[in-house]
Amino acid sequence: MVTKVRALRKPAAPRRGRPSIHDEAWSKVSVVLMDRQVARLDRLASDIHASTGTVLTRASVIRALIDAVIESGVNVANISSEPQLRQQVAKRIRPSARR
Numbered sequence: 001m002v003t004k005v006r007a008l009r010k011p012a013a014p015r016r017g018r019p020s021i022h023d024e025a026w027s028k029v030s031v032v033l034m035d036r037q038v039a040r041l042d043r044l045a046s047d048i049h050a051s052t053g054t055v056l057t058r059a060s061v062i063r064a065l066i067d068a069v070i071e072s073g074v075n076v077a078n079i080s081s082e083p084q085l086r087q088q089v090a091k092r093i094r095p096s097a098r099r
Contacts, residue, residue: 038058041058041061041062042058044061045057045058045061068093069089072089072092072093073092074088074089074092075088076088
């Protein structure tokens, strides 16, 4: 009878930094946001936390907004500026009752 010898491995040391939560390829990028945008992101995350207990980071809110715009079907073929894009997206997501 042949006995296999297993090498005992040490448990993996915990990784430094935040735990990996992404299950797809990703890139770290830097963007410039206006102070009012950062304040609004923080307020949005705080409001979500207060009402649901869920903690969302600025980055997760930004990723969700980007995915929502991509999935919305907004036609960007003729967009030539940031304000124009903002207007098209706002028009698309604004409930008709508020118009």
